[in-house]
Amino acid sequence: MADEKRKPKRSCHPRQKWLPAAAAILLLVLLAVGLSVRYISFVSQTIYQESTSHLEEVLHKSNNMLKEMVRKNVTYLHLYNGFLENTSDEDEIQAYIEQAQKNTGFANFYFLTYDGNYITVTGETGYLGLQTNLDEKLAHDEDVVVNTALPGKPQMLAFICPETQGSYRGFAYDAIAISYYNDAVLRLLDNSAFEGNASNYVIYPDGRVVIDNSVNRKETIYNFIAMLRDHSDLSEEQITELSNAFAQGSSGNLRVKLSDTSYYLVYEGTAVQNWTMVGLVPTKIVNASLDELWFHTVQIVAGIVAGLALLVILLIVRRSHTTLRRKNTEILYRDELFQKLSRNVDDVFLMLDAETSKVDYVSPNIERLLGIPWREVRQDARVLAALHPNGFPERDKNYLKGLLSGQQREWDFEFEHRETKERRWFHVIAIGSEVEGRAKYILVLSDRTADKQVNQALSDAVAAAETANRAKSTFLSNMSHDIRTPMNAIIGFTTLALSNIDDTERVKDYLGKTLASSNHLLSLINDVLDMSRIESGKIHLEEVEVNLSDVLHDLKTIVSGQIYAKQLELYMDVMDVTDEDVYCDKTRLNQILLNLLSNAIKFTPAGGTVSVRVRQLAGKVHGCGQYEFRIKDNGIGMSQEFAKKIFEPFERERTSTVSRIQGTGLGMAITKNIVDMMGGTIEVQTAQGKGTEFTVCVPMRAQTEQRPVEKITELEGLKALVVDDDFNTCDSVTKMLVKVGMRAEWTLSGKEAVLRARQSIEMSDAYHAYIIDWRLPDMNGIEVTRRIRSLNDDTPIIILTAYDWSDIEVEAKAAGVTAFCSKPMFMSDLRETLMSALGQKQTDAAQGLLPEKNADFKGKQILLVEDNELNREIAQEILREYGFLVDTAENGAVAVEKVSTAAPGSYDLVLMDVQMPIMDGYTATRKIRALDDPARATLPIIAMTANAFDEDRRNALESGMNGFLSKPIVIGDLVQELHKIL
Secondary structure, eight states, X not given: OHHHHHSOOOOOOHHHHHHHHHHHHHHHHHXXXXXXXXXXXXXXXXXXXXXXXXXXXXXXXXXXXXXXXXXXXXXXXXXXHHHHHTOOOHHHHHHHHHHHHHHHOOSEEEEEOTTSEEEOTTSOEEEOEESSOHHHHHHTTOOEEEEEEXXXXXXXXXXXXXXXXXXXXXXXXXXXEEEEEHHHHHTTSOOOHHHHTOEEEEEOTTOBEEEEEOSSOOSOOSBXXXXXXXXXXXXXXXXXXXXXXXXXXXXXXXXXXXXXXXXXXXXXXXXXXXXXXXXXXXHHHHHHHHHHHHHHHHHHHXXXXXXXXXXXXXXXXXXXXXXXXXXHHHHHHHHHHHHHHHHHSSEEEEEXXXXXXXXXXXOTTHHHHHSOOHHHHHHOGGGGGGGSOTTOTTTTOOTTTTOOTTOEEEEEEEEEOTTTOXXXXXXXXXXXEEETTEEEEEEEEEEOHHHHHHHXXXXXXXXXXXXXXXXXXHHHHHHHHHHHHHHHHHHHHHHHHHHTTTOHHHHHHHHHHHHHHHHHHHHHHHHHHHHHHHHHTOOOOOOEEEEHHHHHHHHHHHHHHHHHHTTOXXXXXXXXXXXXXXXXXXXXXXXXXXXXXXXHHHTSOTTOEEEEEEEEEEEEETTEEEEEEXXXXXXXXXXXXXXXTTTSTTOOOOOTTGGGSOOOSOHHHHHHHHHHXXXXXXXXXXXXXXXXXXXXXXXXXXXXXXXXXXXOGGGTTOEEEEXXXXXXXXXXXXXXXXXXXXXXXXXXXXXXXXXXXXXXXXXXXXXSEEEEESOOSSSXXXXXXXXXXTTTOOOOEEEEESSOGGGTHHHHHHHTOOEEEESSXXXXXXXXXXXXXXXXXXXXXXXXXXXXXOGGGTTOEEEEEOSOHHHHHHHHHHHHHTTOEEEEESSHHHHHHHHHHSOTTSOSEEEEOSSOSSSOHHHHHHHHHTOSSHHHHTOOEEEEESOOSHHHHHHHHHTTOSEEEEXXXXXXXXXXXXXXXX
């Protein structure tokens, strides 16, 4: 027993120690595998549902986009339909459709018949191949969307809208249509799901494919149901069920096998033409996700097993790893935060080594702010110095020298962006620091470009305001002087006329000077108003038919008095003008030429020369010529400095000569603006003491459709001689004579002209017309005429002159001159003069300065509505001079009262002022037009107002007025307007 007690106890076998643990681990592994299998089954079903759901969403999105495209294009068609019902102008229709095509992007527009024949807006015809019969749908006014194709072109989708029968270019159509190529439609269908492996189709209920957006298919599918029947694993019953679902517009999904590939099929009705949208995605794309999930699950299970084995080790090291990870995360977060901040602010951060100048850090936004990659700065910081502009005063200065740790310095630097070359300004802050025992410099470069630009803009605005104030003061000073000068003359001469009322000659002289001063004052006011309208954009050009010959001759008539008074020589000629009848704004063209010619006369001393030359150049556009007008003088000229700013408003050169000449300084600015509006150019060449030449070149459209026949049958083949001391005039007139059918010669000498006349008679080839300049260097035109007549030559002789020939007419006729012609000579002037010389046409009689008084207006009753007593008195006297009976009203209210109470027919016309107290002219006109009596309500009313702008004319007409006259009243315009209405 004692031995038995001393026997040691039996210890457990090692296997007995790890078996429970192994069993536990095996149980955990089996549990993990079971859970994984169940998890995979669950995930597989979820992936299937998610995949089909995703495909349904993509399909639904594409379906909505297709519906929206159909709705939008059908709406466009109805808009186009409405436009076509309201117009028949084919050019307007074509322009409208082409603009609509640019705006909406459709491929083409068709005018379509029931049977599919079409014509486009450009006149192209053909047959639109359609997959449906239009007769029934168009007969019920249904909109149709159908796919179609034209020979040689890709498949298209056509949108068709029925039209009440119309005609375009003689083609009777029943509908209108627009088309899109299928590739444009396909862009609406999103097949980006499942890495672009999803295919989309749009089909009819019977399976015909409208749109094929398939992926990796080599064969085109024409019928989707037929394709399923031939290539899928679906039974006929399943295909029939699917076809019925398509016909009912239902939605759903199923799995189908096509050839050797399995697909998920998703479909949804579109509610557009009973179409159905179908989507296909290979199942292997979905299963690939499942296989990847299985692989990862196995990895997870293996990881769990390994993790159980390493659990103890992980528990031991967890605490140290957690602490380390937390610190690393904090560092990463701080670094990411700093990177984000530095990229989105306008401050560049750098850290430099104080000894080596090596860049330890630079924020990435340096590339955005300075155009230099941050890696390049990290390699060598000296690249920043190269960005300083040339001439920067402190380009090479070292601001960091001697900067100690904890110290700070600030300065401003100017850089040039490497890519854009834009100047940028930076405020630099440098801080000394120490990292791990090494001296470092931390730099912050703050972009202050925006602040600099704002300050510069403010500085420029202040300078502009100061300049404007100076210009305003100068302008007011000029206007005060220039307005007071004629006003002083008006007041002074009026006072003298009253003081010498019995001396008729003096009074006439004083009144004439008063009238001249008044016209000058009016021209000053018109200049200011014109400039105001130009700057506000209220001036518009109005193209009318214009004859350049009339323009130049009228211009010469206007300035002839000034030319005569200053004893100047005026030369006017034309060169190569083949189209003298043009379309342009005659008033503005006159204004340009009169401004330039008046300036030339104004700044040319007595005895000087002023010339106007017109030349036609080749135009850049067919049917449109470039017309060059050169106005030249040998006057005082101007400095080159002033010539650069002559076209600026209120500018006048300040010299002792010019300062005595009146003007607003607006004429050249107005001229430049009008030339710009006409699409032309104006240039100036000048030199002080030598004169000035302005060259204006403007495009004008020729009246080619009204060009008269140029040849004169009676003179065809006959010989003519041109005598002028100016070669250009000889050349121009000779070319015109050739155009009328004559053989033309020319000479610069009067003596040679007489010699040629004698020789032509002796050689039996006599001249049949002479065109001779009045002023020749060796003898004048009258003397040349006498000598030609002494040869017993009775050929018509025409004197060509730029002057008034009334003083020499008697002498010239006695010498044998047949006719006179004014320079410049245009083709119309030459033809008229030659025909007159042949006795076949008489020139028009000169018109009087005032309209002729006749009995047309006698007994006509006018109601004059004017609040100003003086203006009322003037208008009364003028109207009575022409036989009118005048009744007056001092405001609109009195006028309305008189018209409404007077017997019908008492007044033949109302002259209505616009701005009046109590009731203005517009309101009075509206009240008269609203009267119940038609005879009173339709009484003619003419506006008579000092508001002479285009908007005032429109306001007058909109209020119901029949005409418009601006003050001060021009008698000729008044009589013409009265003739027009009465």
